[in-house]
Amino acid sequence: GQYVPEDIALMVAKNFFTERQQHFLKKTSSEINFIKKLKNQHSISENFYIFNTDSNTGFVIVSANRKSYPVLAYSFINNFNEEEIPPEVDEWMKRYDAQIDKIKLLKSSASLKVSQAWDKYLDENFEIENTKLKEAPLLDVPPLLSTTWNQGRYYNALCPECNTGGSGGHVWAGCVATAMAQVMKYWDYPTSGLGEHSYTHSVYGEQSADFQNTLYNWANMPNSLSSHNNDVATLLYHCGVSVNMNYSPSGSGAYSSTARNSMINYFNYSSNTTLTSKYNYTEENWKKLLRAEIDAGRPMYYSGFGSGGHAFNCDGYQGTDYFHFNWGWGGSYNGYFYVDDLTPGGHDYTNSQSALVGLLPHNMELELDSISAIELFCSTPYSGSTTNGENNANQYSGTSWHETGNEKIHKITTANSGRITAKITDLADNNLDVFILKYANRLTNLAYGDSVAILDDAEAGTYYIVVDGRYAEEGDYTLEVICPDNRADLIVEKAKVDPQFVQSGQNFQVNFLIKNIGNDDAPANILKFYVSDDQSLSGEDVFITSVNINLVAAKEDTAITKQLTLPADLTPGTKYIIFHVDANNEVDETDDDMNFTSAYFTIPDVGLMNCSSAINLADNELYTGNTLLYGDSIIDNYSCFWGLTNKEIIHSFTTEHSGLVKMEFSESLEGTTFVLLLSACNENACVNTFGIWSPDDTTLTQSFHVTGGVTYYLVIDGNADMGNSEGAYSVRLKFPDECPNPVITAGSSVNKCDGDHGAYLYTDWGYPNFQWLKDGVEIPDAINSGFTANETGLYLVKVNENGCINDSEGIQVKFSPKPSSAEIAALSDTTFCE
Missing domain, CATH: 2.60.120.380 (Jelly Rolls)
Incomplete structure (x- = not known):
């Protein structure tokens, strides 16, 4: 009962095309005639219809199933020629086909959105005046790209030659290269590239490009080619070389991740450029992101389905659901395509889509707006929203998170040195993150977190606090910044439970570090231990015992080892020991909320082993x-x-x-x-x-x-x-002695040349804590069992076990200048014997 016959599909196509032409082109519609039905190769029933206008001015593709959104794609440019479909379009259409096949198997009904769309375009009295367009005009950004470039003849003139296949005697330039090049032509940038690159193709040998010594003559690059153009061919070839294009007469391919790196490293585009996948977004957030990029005048490199790495450009939209794709095929098939998943629930067939967002020249990247930064005051909550923020920063230094939503920037000034803690409460449960920046620049990120960002040892001064949305999220938040003051501030670090598996009623050991990061001494207090099913303390957690903590001087710490017994009758699974310092609130502190930490362990499932005769x-x-x-x-x-x-x-x-x-x-x-x-x-x-x-x-x-x-x-x-x-x-x-005896081993040569990889040193991994030293000085954050030495010096490791601290013997690592090239000279004439 969900199958759509041809006459019904034609009505939908006519009404839809009429609406769109009158609204966007301000003209009446051309007569639409049915031209062809594409059949699913696994079924005799049609999955969609393709309708072309009789004047070669566009096409409409309509689903043949009422549970799918009715109109899948349309164009106002030219007809859809099913005889020469490029691989990119073919993959996209196959994905439509697969989704509708899936829909046929689902027992669920069409969504409300889908049902309303079918009802709208099946109205026999459909007229544009009766739609809601007058009351709520559809959004519209015409295609940003003027180019209708191709991968074949003229464009591939500098690509490797081939005797068969390809185009014009050369292999295809590649869709990745074409998509990159069309974006660069839009910006007419760069004048020259950065550096050079070469690689060896398995068939065509060495391919090389000198980006820095090439002048890209943008003025001589027309929107399309009908004859040889060395400037366009050079650009396409350089794009291909930059991504190590796998050239082939049957189709040239490369990875989209390489395209992102090449745009930054060889063509000097912004490092804010982010290759982000639809998989991580809701349908609405993905479309919101695409619209935001296009609204900002940034055409996107876009990749689609299949294993071939198909790439093209997304550069416009109409309404909220249809986005304009330039397929890099000489303008053919360019049009507006539905990007949402068609299947209600289950596998999302559109998850493999990805886009390069924030793609613009390096010198055009917008700084964060420091002038409009919201001034904050220490320990005073501020309520705000990112909904009306800017969307300029996608990536912050030190993290790979995709912050593609709007951001809000704040600033705060501290009078004391010490820890700065920025806490956000995400009131709508949106995916908001917080960053602490030295300046109003995303590359000066000092600390970040999904709810709390902590910056230790901060000097007094002004800092910028940014709340940003991951994966295009946005919403309300409450932000509070705790600044260092003249009080003590206790935290627990490096908490660990030994052994990993502990049964109810069994002894175990905890190791942890009490630190006073404040500016005053912390008097004696009580630390309490609890066992919990999660990493936070609640009324349901089981109290184990407590321990006295002696005075901890300002900026000092103390390491503690404690034997505990796990309470009886606990259920198996992953558990946490909660450490709560100053549990009775005896210390006047800067931030009581940070008095907690946790360490995990496992209560094993009930076993069969009997150890009575062990x-x-x-x-x-x-x-x-x-x-x-x-x-x-x-x-x-x-x-x-x-x-x-x-x-x-x-x-x-x-x-x-x-x-x-x-x-x-x-x-x-x-x-x-x-x-x-x-x-x-x-x-x-x-x-x-x-x-x-x-x-x-x-x-x-x-x-x-x-x-x-x-x-x-x-x-x-x-x-x-x-x-x-x-x-x-x-x-x-x-058995072990009371004091540890660590021994370090070199995993590689310790005699290195300048520029070589460092010397890897390691000791036994089982100790609860490590501290590496170079020439007798502790190396910050070198607290693991292994360490890579990148400088000349005497290295050793310090271990604290059973309250006893011991050092290993040292290993000398040496880096020396590389020797110059050897030369030989003959003191007399040389002769050779036959």
């Missing part, structure tokens, strides 16, 4: 066992390894101190025997797996980190399908 392993004592003689075949699947169907033996051990355990394990069996480390008596609490993988080896030496006071389990198990792996083995554990 064999205890003592420090530095060798144990010999035999899984064939003394093992049990109860556990086959562990959280870190499945299918261990052999007999297993369970060992247990508990160390006094936290640190690295050194294990020696030996077996000489035919198959592979595995050693599984569990942090609880539960096969679902597996934290590591070890094995002797080479048949030539019989001994394994391995280090792993454990938490003091926690009972761990070593399970010896194997797989019957991997050869005979049941039998004799031996294992010895060397």
